[in-house]
Amino acid sequence: MRKELTAKGKATRNRIIEGAAEVLREKDVSVATLDDVMARTHTSKSQLFHYFPEGKDELLLAVAHHEADQVLEDQQPYLGCLDSWEAWQRWRDVVVERYEEQGERCPMGSLVLHLGRSTPGARDVVVTLMRQWQASLATGIRALQTAGHLPADLDVEHRAAALLAGLQGGVAILQSTGQADHLRAALDLGIEDLRRAAAA
Amino acid sequence: MRKELTAKGKATRNRIIEGAAEVLREKDVSVATLDDVMARTHTSKSQLFHYFPEGKDELLLAVAHHEADQVLEDQQPYLGCLDSWEAWQRWRDVVVERYEEQGERCPMGSLVLHLGRSTPGARDVVVTLMRQWQASLATGIRALQTAGHLPADLDVEHRAAALLAGLQGGVAILQSTGQADHLRAALDLGIEDLRRAAAA
DNA sequence: TCTCGACTGGACTGGCTGGTCCAGTCTACG
DNA sequence: CGTAGACTGGACCAGCCAGTCCAGTCGAGA
Numbered sequence: 001m002r003k004e005l006t007a008k009g010k011a012t013r014n015r016i017i018e019g020a021a022e023v024l025r026e027k028d029v030s031v032a033t034l035d036d037v038m039a040r041t042h043t044s045k046s047q048l049f050h051y052f053p054e055g056k057d058e059l060l061l062a063v064a065h066h067e068a069d070q071v072l073e074d075q076q077p078y079l080g081c082l083d084s085w086e087a088w089q090r091w092r093d094v095v096v097e098r099y100e101e102q103g104e105r106c107p108m109g110s111l112v113l114h115l116g117r118s119t120p121g122a123r124d125v126v127v128t129l130m131r132q133w134q135a136s137l138a139t140g141i142r143a144l145q146t147a148g149h150l151p152a153d154l155d156v157e158h159r160a161a162a163l164l165a166g167l168q169g170g171v172a173i174l175q176s177t178g179q180a181d182h183l184r185a186a187l188d189l190g191i192e193d194l195r196r197a198a199a200a
Numbered sequence: 201m202r203k204e205l206t207a208k209g210k211a212t213r214n215r216i217i218e219g220a221a222e223v224l225r226e227k228d229v230s231v232a233t234l235d236d237v238m239a240r241t242h243t244s245k246s247q248l249f250h251y252f253p254e255g256k257d258e259l260l261l262a263v264a265h266h267e268a269d270q271v272l273e274d275q276q277p278y279l280g281c282l283d284s285w286e287a288w289q290r291w292r293d294v295v296v297e298r299y300e301e302q303g304e305r306c307p308m309g310s311l312v313l314h315l316g317r318s319t320p321g322a323r324d325v326v327v328t329l330m331r332q333w334q335a336s337l338a339t340g341i342r343a344l345q346t347a348g349h350l351p352a353d354l355d356v357e358h359r360a361a362a363l364l365a366g367l368q369g370g371v372a373i374l375q376s377t378g379q380a381d382h383l384r385a386a387l388d389l390g391i392e393d394l395r396r397a398a399a400a
Numbered sequence: 401t402c403t404c405g406a407c408t409g410g411a412c413t414g415g416c417t418g419g420t421c422c423a424g425t426c427t428a429c430g
Numbered sequence: 431c432g433t434a435g436a437c438t439g440g441a442c443c444a445g446c447c448a449g450t451c452c453a454g455t456c457g458a459g460a
Contacts, residue, residue, distance in 0.1 A: 006406065006407080006458090008406090008407075008456090008457085009407070012408095028316060030230040030314060033447060033448085034447075034448065034449090043408085044408060044409050044410060045409085045448090045449080045450090046407090046409065046450090047407075047408060047409085048449095049448095049449070049450080050406085050407070050408080056447095056449090110313060112376055113228065113313070114228070114230060116228060116304075123377065127379075130382075158385050158389065161381055161385035162382070162386045162389040162390070164369070164382060165370040165373060165382040165383065165385060166362060167369060168373055169364070169367060169370065169371075169386070170365040170368075171369075172309075172368050173365060173368055176309075176312055177323065177327045177330060179327075182330075182361045182362070182364060182365040185365060186361070186362045186365035186369070189362040193389070193396070196393070196396055196397075197396070205436085206427080206428080208427085208436085208437075209437070212437080212438095233417060233418085234417075234418065235416095243438085244438060245418090245419080245420090245439085246422095246438065247438060249418095249419070250436085250437070255418070255419065256418065
């Protein structure tokens with residue numbers, strides 16, 4: 001990642017990343033080849049290695065970063081303002097819709113799984129993503145607290161963690177079985193239980 | 201899968217499956233090769249293709265079946281008798297322990313992800329596994345109902361689905377980040393909320 | 401206009417790996 | 431025994447694919 005990238009160079013680099021992301025949304029990492037990326041982005045091998053000297057893994061890592069950003073962005077503006085029960089409901093709908101549409105393909109998941117521990121920094125992408133995600137949920141819960149909808153002694157982080165786990169699991173099951181029931185159940189009951197905690 | 205397998209043949213076939221399972225517990229599917237399996241099981245290529253004429257995918261599918269059985273078996277006898285709050289707690293402990301020990305490697309997950317839609321029957325393995333898993337949880341919740349610990353009008357399947365999602369998500373996060381916090385949070389809050397439903 | 405270095409094209413290579421083939425051994429059974 | 435067919439060994443093949451190399455082109459700044 002040198003600085004000496006021309007505007008043109010930067011554009012090409014981005015085109016490669018985005019093209020690769022598209023490819024990975026269609027086929028699994030283990031099946032996707034550099035040739036696929038080349039075809040999609042109208043670039044040659046030398047360009048790929050020009051912008052990603054470390055080779056495939058470096059490109060894949062860049063794509064992972066790109067996709068991680070995308071994941072959170074796709075939930076906006078809802079994820080950013082979870083300050084009422086209605087807002088939570090809307091967020092739930094968006095999440096369900098997004099992942100139902102995405103279907104079984106999960107670039108992030110397979111990407112990081114594939115890079116694994118071999119590539120330093122791969123794990124960090126997920127760790128950061130999860131932290132940010134959970135932080136957003138926690139912020140939402142706190143917003144409910146300050147609005148007086150939830151008791152102040154609620155263990156916010158614990159709740160947020162469980163909710164995120166349910167969401168992730170729902171998505172995982174959706175991806176491996178094709179059924180969204182679990183995702184819906186996890187989110188609905190997660191929110192419902194939050195409400196119940198309010199009553200308690 | 202012909203019938204004409206000698207006792208010796210069966211033994212070899214099983215040795216291959218179990219050896220392959222071991223290999224996949226150490227390295228990802230996309231990295232594991234038939235040579236790895238050969239080395240581990242002291243077999244030759246011709247044997248692999250003798251017992252799995254369809255090649256690698258057929259072997260992998262057999263391993264997936266094997267692993268799916270293993271997953272549920274590892275939770276016994278606890279998963280089978282969730283008839284008291286203490287039993288649920290013990291089950292929780294076993295699950296957490298099992299997956300913490302297993303660490304980031306998840307043969308089932310990557311296996312099915314890798315086989316994907318290309319191999320018919322691959323998805324069925326997960327679907328069946330999830331159904332059985334959820335059924336066991338549902339049975340446990342019903343046991344609590346009949347014991348009078350939970351109200352009779354509780355939506356059992358819905359609860360079981362959400363719990364399973366939380367569990368799966370916790371495992372997924374554990375595997376991709378190395379932290380078991382989410383798994384613990386999901387199970388603890390899942391059970392706690394069940395209890396709260398009892399009070400309601 | 402000249403020049404340097406960023407940028408691009410595409411042929412080539414080397415290793416890996418799934419899969420094939422055939423020759424040889426063992427074993428259940430008549 | 432003997433033999434058919436299950437079982438085993440390992441050499442060999444072919445395709446794929448990441449990565450290399452070099453010969454160019456383009457463009458910004460002196």
